[in-house]
Amino acid sequence: MSTPVATPPPQGRRMVAVALLVSALVALALWAFAWPAARTAPRDLPLGVAGPAAATAPLQSQLEQQKGAFEIHRYADEAAARDAVEDRAVYGAVVVTPRGMKLLTATAASPVVAQLLEQAVAGQAPEGAEVTTTDVVAAPADDPRGSALGASVLPLAIAGVAAGAVVTMLGLRGIRAVASLVLAAALVGVVAAAVTHSWLGVLTGNWWAEAGVLGFSTLAVGATVAGCAALIGPAGIGVGALTMVLLGNPFSGVTSAPRLLPEPVGFIGQLLPPGAGGTLLRSVSFFDGARITGPLLTLAVWALLGLTAVLLGALRRPSAAARDEATTARETVQVA
Incomplete structure (x- = not known):
């Protein structure tokens, strides 16, 4: 004669269901909040490059070597690049001039991106060259970091x-x-x-x-x-x-x-x-x-x-x- 298998009481099943549901929600929350934050990096970030073609070509080539990081937009001069930043077509722009490079940023669009661009452009500048930064659309003084x-x-x-x-x-x-x-x-x-x-x-x-x-x-x-x-x-x-x-x-x-x-x-x-x-x-x-x-x-x-x-x-x-x-x-x- 076989012994009947005991089944957990209804309350026990509910307790197990609650524990599993809470665990699943925690896992989902950690994935949704922590994973994107841990994988933050530029991905086809719109960036302008302005100046004479002969002067900007080396810089553009260096930026494009960071595959998938930047989406390069070419502009004739600083004025056109500034307009693009103000129109939110790009997050920033690098202007190549005879005196060096100038970086146009918009901390109002994203202080994080502005800081990232400063680091990226400084790393691509010739040794000893100074890169000046102009915040075209600045974040409010009461919330500089957004x-x-x-x-x-x-x-x-x-x-x-x-x-x-x-x-x-x-x-x-x-x-x-x-x-x-x-x-x-x-x-x-x-x-x-x-x-x-x-x-x-x-x-x-x-x-x-x-x-x-x-x-x-x-x-x-x-x-x-x-x-x-x-x-x-x-x-x-x-x-x-x-x-x-x-x-x-x-x-x-x-x-x-x-x-x-x-x-x-x-x-x-x-x-x-x-x-x-x-x-x-x-x-x-x-x-x-x-x-x-x-x-x-x-x-x-x-x-x-x-x-x-x-x-x-x-x-x-x-x-x-x-x-x-x-x-x-x-x-x-x-x-x-």
Whole structure:
């Protein structure tokens, strides 16, 4: 006679499931945050080279030997290279003159990249030659390292997740849910601009434009979370939160630059609201709106898809509720 195999009680299985789930989340978080940071390096970083072709050819050849590090753009003179930096076409530019080399940087685009370019160009300069550096678009004096700007991405993502979760838990549907998400995002934008621009001074552009970007970024996250919940239920809150916070935040590249992250992390990050919002905020605040089309379109797509899902979820729920009521009625009749 065989002895029956003992099976763990339900509570034991749940404890094991919780331990495995927490371990998996920790592993995912470490991968998402630590791996990109540990692999930071220039990858096809747009860099300009300006000056006579005969003078710039050796420098360009040396830079291109660092395969995959730089994407070289040629410019006729310093003025053209400066315009390219201000337009965010390149992160910096090396100008070769009879008196030596001059490096144009933009710490407002990324203090990390500016420092990296200084080191790279100094290493390529002839021995004894001095490289002068000009910060074409400087970071704000109150945030020279861009730390405060980088730290603003996570709170906005959390605000968006909170807005989507609260709207879902309060049972708001359809137009009311959409209106609540838009209103919450608008208020977040105003409050965030008041803190980052008016109080901390880490943003220096048009106040209302910055408030609009901050609010739009929040709306893209909040609409996505609420939309996922409307389509697949409360679990959608977790899916949206993990995507926006656990992936969107470390993949955004706001603390360094998207081109410094390993691929495809840098590319994916710019397709998520935190990364697109951070890039858009830099352009609006420091570069007079240069190169805003891509990130603006990304945020619009996320917001539109999320709000559409919220409306579709409202159309599905009444039918589900009606079926539940019909089932309850039949069961009542049978019991009677």
